[in-house]
Amino acid sequence: MDNYPVLIVVTPLLAALFAGLAAWIEERLSYPIALIGLAISTFSAFKVLMRVIASGTIQYRMAGWAPPIGIEYRIDLLNAMVLMLVSSVAFLNLIASYKSVEQETNDRAASFYTVYLLFVVGLLGVTATGDLFNLYVLIEITSLTSYAMVALGDRDRAPLASLNYIFIGVIGASFYLLGVGYLYMQTGSLNMADVSRILQSHQGSSIVLTAFILCMIGLWIKMAFFPLHVWLPNAYSYSPVAFSRVVAPLMTKVMIYIMIRLMITVFGYDYIFKTLHLSSAVVWLATIAILAGAIMALAQKNLKKMLTYIIICEIGYMVGGAWMGNQLGMTGAILHILNDALMTFAMFLAVGNIVYKIKDVDLSNLTGLFGKMPWTMAGLVLAAFSIIGVPPTCGFFSKWYLILAAFEKGAYQFAAALIISSLICAVLFFRVFEICFFNTDSKDHEHGNGHPQIKIEEAPVSMLIISGLVSLSLIVVGLFSGTIVNTIILPFLK
Amino acid sequence: MKFLGFIVVCLTGALLLYGTGQFPAWGDPGSPASTHLSNYYIEKTVEQTQVPNIVTAVLADYRGFDTMFETSVIFCAGLTCFLLLRDFTEKKERFYRHRPTGVILHVKDSEKVLKVGKEFEHIDKDFVPSDLIIKTVCRILIPFIQIYALYVVAHGDFSPGGGFQGGVIFGSSLILLAISYDLKTLVERIKEKVLGIFAAVGVLIYVGIATICMPMGGNFLNYGMLAPLLPGDPRHVRALGMLGVEIGVGLAVMAVMAIIYINIVSEGRHDEGL
Numbered sequence: 001m002d003n004y005p006v007l008i009v010v011t012p013l014l015a016a017l018f019a020g021l022a023a024w025i026e027e028r029l030s031y032p033i034a035l036i037g038l039a040i041s042t043f044s045a046f047k048v049l050m051r052v053i054a055s056g057t058i059q060y061r062m063a064g065w066a067p068p069i070g071i072e073y074r075i076d077l078l079n080a081m082v083l084m085l086v087s088s089v090a091f092l093n094l095i096a097s098y099k100s101v102e103q104e105t106n107d108r109a110a111s112f113y114t115v116y117l118l119f120v121v122g123l124l125g126v127t128a129t130g131d132l133f134n135l136y137v138l139i140e141i142t143s144l145t146s147y148a149m150v151a152l153g154d155r156d157r158a159p160l161a162s163l164n165y166i167f168i169g170v171i172g173a174s175f176y177l178l179g180v181g182y183l184y185m186q187t188g189s190l191n192m193a194d195v196s197r198i199l200q201s202h203q204g205s206s207i208v209l210t211a212f213i214l215c216m217i218g219l220w221i222k223m224a225f226f227p228l229h230v231w232l233p234n235a236y237s238y239s240p241v242a243f244s245r246v247v248a249p250l251m252t253k254v255m256i257y258i259m260i261r262l263m264i265t266v267f268g269y270d271y272i273f274k275t276l277h278l279s280s281a282v283v284w285l286a287t288i289a290i291l292a293g294a295i296m297a298l299a300q301k302n303l304k305k306m307l308t309y310i311i312i313c314e315i316g317y318m319v320g321g322a323w324m325g326n327q328l329g330m331t332g333a334i335l336h337i338l339n340d341a342l343m344t345f346a347m348f349l350a351v352g353n354i355v356y357k358i359k360d361v362d363l364s365n366l367t368g369l370f371g372k373m374p375w376t377m378a379g380l381v382l383a384a385f386s387i388i389g390v391p392p393t394c395g396f397f398s399k400w401y402l403i404l405a406a407f408e409k410g411a412y413q414f415a416a417a418l419i420i421s422s423l424i425c426a427v428l429f430f431r432v433f434e435i436c437f438f439n440t441d442s443k444d445h446e447h448g449n450g451h452p453q454i455k456i457e458e459a460p461v462s463m464l465i466i467s468g469l470v471s472l473s474l475i476v477v478g479l480f481s482g483t484i485v486n487t488i489i490l491p492f493l494k
Numbered sequence: 495m496k497f498l499g500f501i502v503v504c505l506t507g508a509l510l511l512y513g514t515g516q517f518p519a520w521g522d523p524g525s526p527a528s529t530h531l532s533n534y535y536i537e538k539t540v541e542q543t544q545v546p547n548i549v550t551a552v553l554a555d556y557r558g559f560d561t562m563f564e565t566s567v568i569f570c571a572g573l574t575c576f577l578l579l580r581d582f583t584e585k586k587e588r589f590y591r592h593r594p595t596g597v598i599l600h601v602k603d604s605e606k607v608l609k610v611g612k613e614f615e616h617i618d619k620d621f622v623p624s625d626l627i628i629k630t631v632c633r634i635l636i637p638f639i640q641i642y643a644l645y646v647v648a649h650g651d652f653s654p655g656g657g658f659q660g661g662v663i664f665g666s667s668l669i670l671l672a673i674s675y676d677l678k679t680l681v682e683r684i685k686e687k688v689l690g691i692f693a694a695v696g697v698l699i700y701v702g703i704a705t706i707c708m709p710m711g712g713n714f715l716n717y718g719m720l721a722p723l724l725p726g727d728p729r730h731v732r733a734l735g736m737l738g739v740e741i742g743v744g745l746a747v748m749a750v751m752a753i754i755y756i757n758i759v760s761e762g763r764h765d766e767g768l
Contacts, residue, residue: 006714013566014701020573020694024687062559063715068531071559111577118570125563137563141570148574182513188530210513
């Protein structure tokens with residue numbers, strides 16, 4: 001019997017417990033334990049992805065009970081891709097984080113790694129599971145750990161940001177739980193495939209409609225879809241760097257994945273687009289979310305804050321694509337999960353390097369960075385190009401699919417919002433580049449006689465290598481978008 | 495803004511009422527929730543697991559994977575309390591009480607280590623002379639509470655109870671000790687390190703039992719595969735597996751209860767409070 005599907009989730013959990021023990025016995029052991037746990041998890045995710053591509057969906061029965069009786073892991077192409085993404089991002093970030101954890105939370109590093117691993121366990125479990133309630137339990141783990149991590153950040157402002165995050169996050173999770181309760185009322189089952197089969201004969205039921213609305217609103221709160229986004233900017237920008245680098249690319253994207261999973265696997269296309277006709281309303285909401293996110297990003301003076309508003313804007317892309325109701329839109333949304341996670345990760349890695357050197361990333365503090373940190377800035381430029389959507393980078397391709405989908409459906413306002421927000425991103429990032437490149441410190445002018453000597457002060461090598469690798473992967477993934485769409489996304493949607 | 499909130503609340507209430515409209519009647523034996531899976535559990539549980547308490551069987555075996563993560567949530571809660579609240583800095587002031595006379599010394603500078611004899615005791619800032627009745631009653635009660643907690647853990651397979659309940663009861667006996675005497679008494683008896691290790695070991699017992707099933711040739715959590723390792727009738731192996739994980743849950747819950755209490759009342763200093 002092949003146990004890779006469960007190993008993806010269980011090895012980080014075991015590693016978390018051993019790291020927790022190590023915190024009391026020999027604190028230095030916790031980092032290598034965490035590293036090994038995530039390495040095995042990433043390897044298992046890779047094995048599962050290859051298996052799924054070669055021979056289709058894997059079903060894994062927990063405790064050996066058949067699906068509606070027990071819990072199953074059902075890993076198809078979409079899961080396998082997201083699992084691979086989550087485990088590898090978490091693993092790479094852990095390598096890059098050693099130095100920043102040392103700098104920021106040195107006195108409780110072992111507990112930090114334990115909580116970090118539990119957070120990753122939650123994300124992986126949410127992605128792998130085929131059971132509605134199991135999904136809720138793991139959302140609980142991710143949320144709880146992320147509240148703790150956020151509160152650990154900036155000493156003055158992080159606890160308040162975390163408190164806001166707790167209030168809103170708990171409301172979101174309970175909405176989802178309530179929705180699952182309503183579904184259970186109608187079907188008597190918690191297994192996604194089983195629920196979906198039973199729902200076929202209850203399309204007009206008011207219980208199912210309520211369950212659907214509750215689940216979607218719960219997830220929209222959790223993914224920070226525009227009017228429900230207020231918790232995100234503060235929570236993400238005040239958390240410790242090592243954590244914000246993993247939460248910003250993964251958390252919201254995994255929530256988008258759950259939304260797509262519920263739409264496709266549980267409720268079904270026919271129910272959402274033929275029975276309810278909600279498509280155009282949500283696409284309008286997504287349009288507003290994109291524009292609002294972009295405009296609010298313009299008003300920010302802090303690099304981290306600006307990026308968090310760009311995340312809100314990107315959420316609009318994915319929700320809009322998924323609700324477009326055609327294959328192109330869904331393709332674009334799924335491809336954008338991968339691309340957006342990678343480019344946000346690259347962006348936050350670069351920002352993390354900057355934070356390591358200069359504590360406060362207010363835009364006015366970034367002067368002369370191209371000279372001081374050339375490698376970091378190269379990574380930042382690549383990530384920025386990808387977010388704007390410059391062709392060889394991956395961001396371009398998913399936006400292209402989304403625009404095509406909008407034209408196919410006739411949702412021109414969505415296409416327009418997408419292009420406008422890309423232009424706003426261009427303005428934002430070129431403003432950053434301008435400050436980093438042309439404005440130099442006034443101190444340098446005093447010393448220099450025309451040619452100020454700029455000393456290179458880069459971040460540690462481990463952080464630079466990861467940052468460089470991920471930034472280059474943006475181009476590689478961009479060049480192979482066609483392959484990804486043809487081997488993973490299109491077979492999944494058929 | 496308040497008006498907006500009012501509208502949102504009304505809309506949510508209306509949605510919930512609307513959804514309730516088609517609910518099956520209260521206690522309807524024909525409702526999906528009571529016909530789809532419940533019958534299977536009711537008919538097969540004893541035969542398949544040898545556990546007469548169906549709730550425990552569903553919790554720890556059929557849906558044991560959920561319970562494993564619930565236990566991790568508890569562990570996480572304790573860890574979070576430690577991570578955010580624990581404060582290793584020394585306290586500023588110290589108080590000593592001279593036992594024979596009741597005179598209290600207030601040391602304001604914590605840098606100075608005051609060497610005091612046995613006739614002085616280190617007391618809390620808001621010291622209240624301890625009440626003989628409360629102390630005696632609690633001292634008698636605590637062992638019984640703890641034995642009862644062990645019973646609830648061990649007997650979870652047969653009667654209502656299990657690891658969560660037993661762990662909470664055991665944890666509450668520790669909290670009672672801290673309330674009736676003072677926090678120092680508890681912290682001296684159970685060191686912070688022991689609690690931290692117990693919390694992790696408890697969850698580790700659960701995950702470990704589940705993991706051992708894989709090299710034994712079964713799926714994750716498949717207690718049936720543990721038969722060669724355990725003595726006794728192989729048909730009881732699932733029940734024994736459940737007992738094992740319940741013990742793990744109990745241990746973790748007990749430790750986390752104490753960790754949360756100690757950290758919150760002493761604001762992370764572990765010296766005095768409540």
